[in-house]
Amino acid sequence: MGIHQSIKQELINKYDLYKHGSRTSRRSLDFGKTHVVRPKGKHQATIVWLHGLGDNGLSSYQLLESLPLPNIKWICPTAPTRPVAILGGFDMGELSEDGPDDWEGLDASAAHIANLLSTEPADVKVGIGGFSMGSAVALYSATCFAMGRYGNGIPYPINLRAVVGLSGWLPGSRSLRNKIEVSHEARRRAASLPVLLSHGISDDVILYKYGEKSAQSLSSAGFRYITFKPYDGLGHYTVPREMDEVSNWLSSRLGLGGSS
Numbered sequence: 194m195g196i197h198q199s200i201k202q203e204l205i206n207k208y209d210l211y212k213h214g215s216r217t218s219r220r221s222l223d224f225g226k227t228h229v230v231r232p233k234g235k236h237q238a239t240i241v242w243l244h245g246l247g248d249n250g251l252s253s254y255q256l257l258e259s260l261p262l263p264n265i266k267w268i269c270p271t272a273p274t275r276p277v278a279i280l281g282g283f284d285m286g287e288l289s290e291d292g293p294d295d296w297e298g299l300d301a302s303a304a305h306i307a308n309l310l311s312t313e314p315a316d317v318k319v320g321i322g323g324f325s326m327g328s329a330v331a332l333y334s335a336t337c338f339a340m341g342r343y344g345n346g347i348p349y350p351i352n353l354r355a356v357v358g359l360s361g362w363l364p365g366s367r368s369l370r371n372k373i374e375v376s377h378e379a380r381r382r383a384a385s386l387p388v389l390l391s392h393g394i395s396d397d398v399i400l401y402k403y404g405e406k407s408a409q410s411l412s413s414a415g416f417r418y419i420t421f422k423p424y425d426g427l428g429h430y431t432v433p434r435e436m437d438e439v440s441n442w443l444s445s446r447l448g449l450g451g452s453s
Contacts, residue, residue, distance in 0.1 A: 225271030228254035234263035238318040238447045241268045241306050243327025260440050264449045268309050300343040303334045307351045318447050320355035328361020339383035355446050356388045363407035370414040380415050387418040387446040393427025
C-alpha cells in the first residue's frame with residue numbers, strides 16, 4: 194500500500210517510541226543520549242525535535258545546530274528501539290481512516306516530551322517538531338495540548354506555542370474534530386496554536402496524501418494557523434530549502450528577536 198516491502202519489514206522489526214516510563218504508561222524503555230543545541234543568543238524558545246525510525250538524536254543535533262536560529266534551544270532525544278510483532282497505527286503501510294492507533298504508546302511518548310519541556314524557564318516559549326514518526330508524535334502532542342489532556346485523561350501540562358511536522362501524519366485524525374468541538378477551551382487552544390506541516394510529493398514511505406489529509410483534519414478541527422507546504426520531487430527526507438522554510442516560520446510565529 195504505497196510502501197516498499199523492505200522498508201515495511203524494517204518498520205516491523207524496529208519500532209521507535211519517544212518515551213520513558215511515566216505515570217501515563219505501564220511501559221518503560223531507556224532512551225539513548227539526548228543532545229542539546231544551546232542558544233547562541235538570548236534564550237527565547239525551546240523546541241524538542243524528534244527523529245524518525247532508524248535515526249537518532251545526534252542526527253537531529255547536526256541538522257539543527259546549523260540553522261540561523263540563535264535564540265532557540267533544541268532538545269534532541271534518542272528514542273529507544275524495540276522489536277514488535279504488531280505496529281498497529283504506526284504501520285506506515287496500513288495507514289487509513291479506520292486503522293488502529295497505539296494510544297498507550299502515543300501518550301507515553303507525549304508525556305516524555307512534556308517532561309523534557311517542563312523545566313524550561315517561564316518566559317521561554319516552547320514547541321515540538323519532528324520528522325516522520327517524530328512528526329506523528331509532535332502532531333499528537335498538539336492535539337493533547339488542544340484538548341488539555343492526554344488520550345487517557347491525564348491533564349496535559351505544557352503551553353505549546355508552535356508545532357512542526359515534516360513528512361509525517363496525524364494519529365487519531367478521524368475523531369479529532371468531535372473531541373475538540375465539544376469544549377470551548379479546547380477550541381480556544383486549538384485556534385491559538387500555529388502548526389507547520391511539510392511533505393514531499395514523491396514520498397513513498399509516508400505518502401503525500403497522509404500529510405495533506407493531516408493538515409485538512411487539523412484545520413477542520415479548529416486549528417486556525419495551519420501552514421502546509423508541499424515539495425515537488427521530495428522523497429522521505431529533508432532538504433535545505435525545507436529547513437529554511439522551517440527557520441523562517443519559527444522566527445515569525447515565535448517572534449524571535451536578535452542574537453542578544
